Amino acid sequence: DGGITQSPKYLFRKEGQNVTLSCEQNLNHDAMYWYRQDPGQGLRLIYYSQIVNDFQKGDIAEGYSVSREKKESFPLTVTSAQKNPTAFYLCASNRQGTTEAFFGQGTRLTVV
């Protein structure tokens, strides 16, 4: 089945640690996105990538890093520089030239 797979579903991190969230898609979509959602809030864009080996900062990129070495994969690293990392992280993708975005099931990150 085609889709977007995020892993893990739940992730716990100690303060000061870096963690990497996985996002894989088999839809052959060119563009991929990372959003963050806080309770009762909408989604805010962290990073996005429209082609392999290229990505741009979104509105809240500080404390995060990404890579796009393969079309199918767009991992997000939450670094220790991110002051408030506890949130629901959502990966999305769409075909080049379209704006309809489809989401993975999300990763809920909690700092303990």
Added chain:
Amino acid sequence: QKEVEQNSGPLSVPEGAIASLNCTYSDRGSQSFFWYRQYSGKSPELIMSIYSNGDKEDGRFTAQLNKASQYVSLLIRDSQPSDSATYLCAVNGYNQGGKLIFGQGTELSVKP
């Protein structure tokens, strides 16, 4: 002023009634408009997209767009308890590639 604004709710309607959800946006050049449904703890699911002025119907859902007034709405006819969720309005601005800006969402509760 927020770029995409929604009433946070909660909006409560009886089963069988029409639920009306509204969204306003600030970028007059915006070209694509979307409604996502998000159940508690889950990721957003695309339910409607609209690109031109007027109404677009899909089953019990109708999206309405008025670019002159910069608002987009979602009507849900014959509301069911299973429609209880948060509805997110998303807008693709002018020359923004596939990036979406989300409102904070409106929580809908359909009472049996």
